[in-house]
Amino acid sequence: MSIGTEHEGRTYPSPRPYTVSRAKIEEFAGALGDTNPAYTGDDESVIAPPTFAAVIAARAWGAIFEDPDLGLALHRTIHADQRFEITRPLRVGDRIVSTLTITKVRRRGPADMVTISVQLDTIEGEPCCTAVSTLVHTRQEDAA
Numbered sequence: 001m002s003i004g005t006e007h008e009g010r011t012y013p014s015p016r017p018y019t020v021s022r023a024k025i026e027e028f029a030g031a032l033g034d035t036n037p038a039y040t041g042d043d044e045s046v047i048a049p050p051t052f053a054a055v056i057a058a059r060a061w062g063a064i065f066e067d068p069d070l071g072l073a074l075h076r077t078i079h080a081d082q083r084f085e086i087t088r089p090l091r092v093g094d095r096i097v098s099t100l101t102i103t104k105v106r107r108r109g110p111a112d113m114v115t116i117s118v119q120l121d122t123i124e125g126e127p128c129c130t131a132v133s134t135l136v137h138t139r140q141e142d143a144a
Contacts, residue, residue: 001068001069001070001071002070002140003071003072003105003112003114003137004107005105007070007105008105009101009102010102011102012060012063012067012101013063014099015098017096017097018055018096018097018098019093019094019096020048020052020056020091021092022042022046024052025039025046025047025048025092032049032051034049036049044091044092044093047089047090047091047092048091050086051084053084053086053129054084054131056118056131057100057120057133059098060100061100061118064100064102071140072137076138077135079134080135081133081134082132082133082134083132084129084131084132085130085132087128087130088126089128090120095122095123096121096123097120097121098118098120099118099119099121100116100117101116101119102114102115102116103115103117110138111136111137111139113134113135114134114136115132115133115135116135117130117131118131118132118133
């Protein structure tokens with residue numbers, strides 16, 4: 001089977017909560033070369049760069065690649081687009097759950113364009129961010 005419009009709206013439960021740590025924020029900001037002082041320090045005011053949300057959202061992607069109804073394979077997938085709708089910054093100590101929803105599926109030639117939305121909330125239910133990604137997937141019958 002392969003993914004189609006009938007899968008739009010399908011939602012997957014969160015993997016275990018992700019705890020945002022000072023070390024991971026500093027590591028991520030360092031990889032970006034971003035020296036913003038908001039991303040470093042010893043107090044609780046440290047926040048994550050906005051794109052740090054991708055680290056947590058990507059953990060939720062496993063569910064769509066493990067769903068046999070969709071026929072998706074990571075090795076035939078390109079991450080084509082990414083955007084973030086930030087409600088509030090991620091902070092040190094936040095425990096975040098990530099709920100993935102397939103929001104749109106379009107078939108274009110040998111590829112499927114799949115838009116997914118990953119809602120990031122604290123375990124207490126406070127919204128933090130929505131990460132929206134477009135994935136381009138080549139169907140198996142067309143990959144040969």
